[in-house]
Amino acid sequence: MKMKRNIIEKNIEVRCGLCRESVMVDKYGAGRCRHCGWIQVDVDEPDRVLYPNLVSFNKAKELYSQGKLLTPNFEEFVEGLKNYRHMEFYHNNKKYGVTWEYDVALYQWDIIESTKTYRTPKEFLLNAKLNGVLLKAIWDEVEKANYMQ
Secondary structure, eight states: OOOEEETTTTEEEEEOTTTOOEEEEOTTSOOBOTTTOOBOOOOSSTTSOOTTOSSOHHHHHHHHHTTOOOOOOHHHHHHHHHHHSEEEEEETTEEEEEEESSSEEEEETTOGGGOEEESSHHHHHHHOEETTEEGGGSGGGOEEEEEOO
16 A cells, blocks of 8 residues: 655555545554545454444444445444443433443433433344334434444
């Protein structure tokens, strides 16, 4: 891979691992592609969700080829939770947080009384509900799923 140094920004220009467009990365190889949104990482396990991305490399390739955004499905969101421990998403214009310390806690942002806990990420995956509806059943309505900013 040919690299070009940009002396002014002290960054390195490389080809995006996903879309092959030009992307600027730091000396550690980190940088978000402005064309496809992929954050550059070494892809040793292309079917696994790896920091700092929220979808696997193979899923990202599939979404990119279909012209879709690189957004995680519910299973990938839970995989991200295992990596990041603190995730967030929006549903019906309400912000929700999910944290995993000893238990998995799901709560509406700034409403501590709304907290529901699950023993494991798997239990969360199978049983988490919003307003009595399984979260996995309404995941296509979720927006801005990400690790906590």
